[in-house]
Every structure is written in C-alpha cells, then in structure tokens.
Amino acid sequence: MNQLIDHNFTGSRIIHGDTFEVLKSLPDALFSGVITDPPYASGAADQNGKAKPTSAKYSSVKSANPLPDFEGDSKDQRSWTHWMTEWLLEARRCSKPGAPICMFIDWRQLPSMTDALQWAGWIWRGILVWDKTNSRPQRGRFRQQAEFIVWGSNGHMPLDRNAPILPGVFRQTMPAFSKRIHQTEKPLEVMRDIVKIVERGADGADCAGSLDATSTAPSIILDPFAGAGTTVLAALLEGYSSIGIELSKHYADAATARIETALSGTADSDSDMGVTDAGETDAA
Numbered sequence: 001m002n003q004l005i006d007h008n009f010t011g012s013r014i015i016h017g018d019t020f021e022v023l024k025s026l027p028d029a030l031f032s033g034v035i036t037d038p039p040y041a042s043g044a045a046d047q048n049g050k051a052k053p054t055s056a057k058y059s060s061v062k063s064a065n066p067l068p069d070f071e072g073d074s075k076d077q078r079s080w081t082h083w084m085t086e087w088l089l090e091a092r093r094c095s096k097p098g099a100p101i102c103m104f105i106d107w108r109q110l111p112s113m114t115d116a117l118q119w120a121g122w123i124w125r126g127i128l129v130w131d132k133t134n135s136r137p138q139r140g141r142f143r144q145q146a147e148f149i150v151w152g153s154n155g156h157m158p159l160d161r162n163a164p165i166l167p168g169v170f171r172q173t174m175p176a177f178s179k180r181i182h183q184t185e186k187p188l189e190v191m192r193d194i195v196k197i198v199e200r201g202a203d204g205a206d207c208a209g210s211l212d213a214t215s216t217a218p219s220i221i222l223d224p225f226a227g228a229g230t231t232v233l234a235a236l237l238e239g240y241s242s243i244g245i246e247l248s249k250h251y252a253d254a255a256t257a258r259i260e261t262a263l264s265g266t267a268d269s270d271s272d273m274g275v276t277d278a279g280e281t282d283a284a
C-alpha cells in the first residue's frame, strides 16, 4: 500500500507532487483510463523561446488575468519526449488492460507525443481535434485554431466496452480569461465528453451526472497533470472516481478548492476529497 492515498482510491482527489514519483507509489492496474493535458513545452519556435515563463509564452493570458506560471514547460524536444515516455510507462503499469488514454497537445509536439506514447507500449488509436473557434489572425497564414487529443489504449480494446459513441471533433471556445483559474485551462464541457471514453463499472451501472455515485463507481480516472482540476471535476460530474496529480502547490490548492465547491452542494462535508502532499502520509 502506498503512503500517499489513505484508503480505497475512490472519490475525487488532488495529490500535490511530481507525477513520476506519485505514480511509482501506486499499485498496478488501478486506473480505468488516463485523461490528461501535460505541459506542452511548446509555444515558441526555438529553445530560448521555450525557456521563457509560461505567462510570457502563452501571452494572451497575461494582461487580462495574470495567473501564476506552471511547471515543466521548458524542456527541449529530446528531453520532453524522453520524459513523456518515462511517465507514460509508469501510467501504463498503473492502468487496467484495455484502458484508454487521451492527451492534449499542439501541432508542434504532436509527432513527439505519438512517438512517446508508442515507445511506452500504448497502442496509438487516433487523433481528435479541439476546434477552439478563434485564434490570432495572421495575414498569409492559416490560423492555429485547433489543438489535438492523441488517444490510444493499454493493449487490446474490445468493441463491446461499456462506453458510448463519441465525436472526433470538439468545437468549444477556451474558458473566458476572467473566469480562468489556470493559464492553459481546458473547457469543462469538452472534458466531460472526453472522460466518457472510460468504461463504466463491470456491473454496467451508469451513474452519469450523479455526484453521489462517485463513492461506489469502480472506474477511476487518472489525470497526471491536473492543473486547475478540470479533468477531475469532469469525472466527478460524469460519475467517475478520479485522481489528479499536480506539481504546483498553487494549482493543487486551486484544484482542490474547485472540487470541494462542486462537492459541497451535493455531498457530505466529510466527503473523501482531499489534497495530499507527496512524501507525506494523508491524515484523512
């Protein structure tokens, strides 16, 4: 039993720590799916640009709603691909056979991401498109209007899984700057659709939309790069259990507060939500 999570892993939980270290402490085949948005280490054409703080790289956010920089976004191409492969290997060990994986990425890092996925032993199954609907216009160029979601599975993925038919294109604007908690926060609506690729419990129970059902739903989703906790919140709203891992203390706390707010209206105050620091035993 690991030192990071106290009891049965169900519920909605943000762990403050380095995903690689946290994953090493988790048991085999715990997760029914991995849904995540890693640091892209992109946003610039050269290494000097990549090394800038995230607020400078993702410049559109800085004046409207200054938010703290986030971690892990300045690696060069080789280091990023190597690092991706390392945590993807560990995430695969922690995933059930057939578990799906979905990872956001931009056009620059797309080829490296599909390499890393396959080097780590996942089967690459396709690319989804997130059409953000607007972007900076540049004369004589195509708009960079889309981001992508690379998806795959941990080995064979039967067609009769307990999951619905899902779209391949998601059309949704980014969260408004004024409401954003994280510099690169993903839209909750899109995340609510994407988590549905994760198979529900073997008993076939469909607990979508029921916050109460999270305590009994056996499907646990992993987001190793939780940011403001959008995946964990989407999982909660769709009736899954979920664990998010976040290295930045600021964002781990923000994500925890966000999930607690969602839970407070519908669950008991002693819900099994908790923020846990890597290296410490959760006292909850």
Ligand SMILES: C[S@@+](CC[C@H](N)C(=O)[O-])C[C@H]1O[C@@H](n2cnc3c(N)ncnc32)[C@H](O)[C@@H]1O
Pocket (backbone or CB within 6 Å): 017, 018, 019, 020, 036, 037, 038, 039, 040, 070, 071, 072, 073, 182, 184, 185, 186, 187, 224, 225, 226, 227, 228, 229, 230, 231, 245, 246, 247, 248, 251
């Ligand atoms: C692109 S953001 C995720 C944003 C998230 N999807 C949301 O909607 O808020 C990636 C996050 O991964 C975190 N991160 C970077 N390296 C990490 C690591 N080694 N372990 C855990 N989290 C890490 C960053 O601090 C950042 O908040």
